[in-house]
Amino acid sequence: MDFLTDFIYQFFKPRNKRIDRYTMEAGDIQEQQLRRLLEQAKNTSWGKKYDYKHVAGYDDYKNRFPVQCYDQLKGDIQRMLSGEPNVLWPGMVHWFAKSSGTTSDKSKFLPVTPEILKQCHYQGGFDTVCLYLRNNPSSHFFRRKGLILGGSHSPSPINAQIHCGDLSAVLLQNLNPLVNLVRVPRKEIILMDEWESKIKAIVESTWREDVNSLSGVPSWMLVLIKAILKKSGKTYLTEVWPNLEVFFHGGISFTPYREAYKSLILSDKMHYMETYNASEGFFGIQDDPSDPSLLLMLDYGIFYEFIPMAELDSENPSVIPLTGVEVGKNYAMVISTAGGLWRYLIGDTVRFTSVSPYKFVISGRTKHFINAFGEELMVNNADRALHEACVATGARIKEYTAAPLFLLDRAKGRHQWLIEFEKAPESLTQFASLLDEALQHANSDYEAKRYKEISLQPLEVIAAHEGCFYRWLSSKGKLGGQHKIPRLSNDRKILDELLVINRQMGE
Known part of the structure; x- marks a missing residue:
C-alpha cells in the first residue's frame, strides 16, 4: 500500500476482528440484533400493537404475527410517507428507497431510517473496503478516485419533507462529505434524473480523471464503460484509466457479464468484488476473492429468518432462524430490520455454501424461476x-x-x-x-x-x-x-x- 492508503487502513483494521467473530458467535450476534430491534421499536405503533415490551424470545416473536410481504405493510408505510412519526420505527422517516421491483410496474417505498443508513448500508460500504484492503495489501485505493454509478431522488408528492429515490441516490445524498474527496462524478451529476443525459455528463466529467475503482450494477456500468471508450477513442478501459484496480458490483449476477468486462479491462491486477446491497438492507460481501460466496453480515441491525423454498407456497411453511439452515438448500429470506421492516419476505432466495461462517449465494427470486413442468429452474x-x-x-x-x-x-x-x-x-x-x-x-x-x-x-x-x-x-x-x-x-x-x-x- 502507499502511505495514504496504509494510514487510512489502520482505522479499518479493528473491524476485521469483529467480522471474524461471525464464525463462532453467529447465534449470539443474531439474538442480540433481535433484542435491540424490539427494544428500539417497543413504543412505536407497531411495537405497541404486538406488545414488543414482553417478547420472551425468538419463538415468542415469530408467533406474534406471520411473515408478510409489502402489501401487508403498505398501509403503515403510506402513513410514514405522509409524515406520521413512530409507525414502524421511532421518529419521522424522511427518506424512502423507491423500488419498482421486477414483477410489476408499481413502486414500493421502503423506509430508510437513520439507523439503517448508518448501521447497515454505510457499515456495509465500510466493511467492503475493509475486506478488500485486507485481501489486497498492495492497493492504492485512497490515492485515486472512485466512480460510483447511482440513481436519482426527488421530493415525495405526498409530503415535501420526504424524499424518495433509488437507494444509491439516497446513500449518496446522505454520504459523509469527506467521501466526496475521493469520489466522482459530482453529486449534482450523479443525481440527475434523465439517464442518457446523465451518462453524457458522467463521461465528460470523469474520463480524464485518475479512476481506480468502480461501483455499480454490472449492466449499467457496462453502458457507461462503452460511452467512456467511445469518447476517448480507446479500445480498452485500462488505456483510459491505467490505475483501475477494482469493480464493486451488485444488484444482478456478474456471471453473464464477466467475459465482457475481461475483454474491456485487460489487466491481471483488476479485481471484482460482489456485494449484496438491496433497498431493504445490506446483507452480504464477498470476503474471499477465490470464493464467489458472500459472507452474511450479522451485526447490521438485521435479524434473519428463512423459509425452505420447497415449502414457500404451502399453507403453513416452516420458518427457521439462521442457526437452523442447511448447506445446499434454497431458502426464501425473511428480515426484520432497523428500517422498520418486520418479518418481511424480501423476495430473494439464497443457498448456503457454509455455516461456519455463514456464507451463501443468491440463487434467485421467489417469483423469478421457471417451474412450468416441474423443473424448478433458478x-x-x-x-x-x-x-x-x-x-x-x-x-x-x-x-x-x-x-x-x-x-x-x-x-x-x-x-x-x-x-x-x-x-x-x-x-x-x-x-x-x-x-x-x-x-x-x-x-x-x-x-x-x-x-x-x-x-x-x-x-x-x-x-x-x-x-x-x-x-x-x-x-x-x-x-x-x-x-x-x-x-x-x-x-x-x-x-x-x-x-x-x-x-x-x-x-
Missing part, C-alpha cells in the same frame, strides 16, 4: 449454464430472459430464451444445444424432465437485436439506477413484450 442455474455455453463458443452475453412455451397439442413444452449478445456465437443452434446440456448438468429436475423429452423438449434461443432490452426498459421508465431485466418468468408476459419489440426492430 436464476443461478441459468447464469452458470449460460457461462458454460459462452466459454465453449466464445460468445458474450449482454442481457437475457427466458419463459416457458407450452405446446398443448403435444402436452409438452420447452423453454424459450431471448438473448442479446455482446458477441454472438457462430452457430445459434450449437449454442442452444450447449446451453440445454449445461442446464441439465446444473439442475437435476430439469434433466429429469428432459429425459427422452418426457415433458420438456430442447430449449429455443432467439437472438435479440442490439438495444432490444434497453428499449423495453425505456418503455417502462426503468432506465439506469438499480433497474434490471427479469431473468426467468413462469409466465410469458415479459418475454412476449420483448419479442414484439424485437420483431419491430427487425422490420
Whole structure:
C-alpha cells in the first residue's frame, strides 16, 4: 500500500476482528440484533400493537404475527410517507428507497431510517473496503478516485419533507462529505434524473480523471464503460484509466457479464468484488476473492429468518432462524430490520455454501424461476449454464430472459430464451444445444424432465437485436439506477413484450 492508503487502513483494521467473530458467535450476534430491534421499536405503533415490551424470545416473536410481504405493510408505510412519526420505527422517516421491483410496474417505498443508513448500508460500504484492503495489501485505493454509478431522488408528492429515490441516490445524498474527496462524478451529476443525459455528463466529467475503482450494477456500468471508450477513442478501459484496480458490483449476477468486462479491462491486477446491497438492507460481501460466496453480515441491525423454498407456497411453511439452515438448500429470506421492516419476505432466495461462517449465494427470486413442468429452474442455474455455453463458443452475453412455451397439442413444452449478445456465437443452434446440456448438468429436475423429452423438449434461443432490452426498459421508465431485466418468468408476459419489440426492430 502507499502511505495514504496504509494510514487510512489502520482505522479499518479493528473491524476485521469483529467480522471474524461471525464464525463462532453467529447465534449470539443474531439474538442480540433481535433484542435491540424490539427494544428500539417497543413504543412505536407497531411495537405497541404486538406488545414488543414482553417478547420472551425468538419463538415468542415469530408467533406474534406471520411473515408478510409489502402489501401487508403498505398501509403503515403510506402513513410514514405522509409524515406520521413512530409507525414502524421511532421518529419521522424522511427518506424512502423507491423500488419498482421486477414483477410489476408499481413502486414500493421502503423506509430508510437513520439507523439503517448508518448501521447497515454505510457499515456495509465500510466493511467492503475493509475486506478488500485486507485481501489486497498492495492497493492504492485512497490515492485515486472512485466512480460510483447511482440513481436519482426527488421530493415525495405526498409530503415535501420526504424524499424518495433509488437507494444509491439516497446513500449518496446522505454520504459523509469527506467521501466526496475521493469520489466522482459530482453529486449534482450523479443525481440527475434523465439517464442518457446523465451518462453524457458522467463521461465528460470523469474520463480524464485518475479512476481506480468502480461501483455499480454490472449492466449499467457496462453502458457507461462503452460511452467512456467511445469518447476517448480507446479500445480498452485500462488505456483510459491505467490505475483501475477494482469493480464493486451488485444488484444482478456478474456471471453473464464477466467475459465482457475481461475483454474491456485487460489487466491481471483488476479485481471484482460482489456485494449484496438491496433497498431493504445490506446483507452480504464477498470476503474471499477465490470464493464467489458472500459472507452474511450479522451485526447490521438485521435479524434473519428463512423459509425452505420447497415449502414457500404451502399453507403453513416452516420458518427457521439462521442457526437452523442447511448447506445446499434454497431458502426464501425473511428480515426484520432497523428500517422498520418486520418479518418481511424480501423476495430473494439464497443457498448456503457454509455455516461456519455463514456464507451463501443468491440463487434467485421467489417469483423469478421457471417451474412450468416441474423443473424448478433458478436464476443461478441459468447464469452458470449460460457461462458454460459462452466459454465453449466464445460468445458474450449482454442481457437475457427466458419463459416457458407450452405446446398443448403435444402436452409438452420447452423453454424459450431471448438473448442479446455482446458477441454472438457462430452457430445459434450449437449454442442452444450447449446451453440445454449445461442446464441439465446444473439442475437435476430439469434433466429429469428432459429425459427422452418426457415433458420438456430442447430449449429455443432467439437472438435479440442490439438495444432490444434497453428499449423495453425505456418503455417502462426503468432506465439506469438499480433497474434490471427479469431473468426467468413462469409466465410469458415479459418475454412476449420483448419479442414484439424485437420483431419491430427487425422490420
